[in-house]
């Protein structure tokens with residue numbers, strides 16, 4: 001297991017000081033964020049999209065990106081940090097090429113979550129919050145995906161799955177190189 005990360009939802013928002021290290025957003029990132037902001041009366045509404053833009057370019061959202069994003073939005077860094085922490089789609093540490101989000105809320109837990117987890121641990125050698133050594137997959141536990149009647153529900157990147165037997169799980173994952 002090469003990488004260990006806390007699930008976003010379990011992290012409390014951190015205080016952001018103005019002397020926190022910051023990175024320089026690329027022109028492409030800045031232009032895309034400003035374009036997104038232009039669609040809203042209140043720039044704050046573009047927070048999640050701004051974070052997604054940075055993640056699209058870098059694969060994840062480093063701490064150092066929070067203040068530059070906040071400055072473009074014209075809101076406090078702590079507000080952007082709060083959004084980044086709340087949404088499980090925003091990765092705060094490097095992830096693999098594909099992210100498996102496995103629902104561990106009550107209905108899916110009862111319907112076989114642990115069995116799925118065992119398959120992933122056995123076949124990929126990773127536990128929740130970890131990335132395979134070849135950086136192919138990262139496993140993240142998430143709350144209800146709204147697919148409770150088809151659980152255990154999971155997503156791979158943007159694809160949502162349900163009604164998959166544990167025996168077929170690896171067949172599903174094989175499609176993601």
Ligand code: FES
Pocket residue numbers: 103104105106107108109143144145146147148149151152153
């Ligand atoms: S409890 Fe898993 S999708 Fe709702």
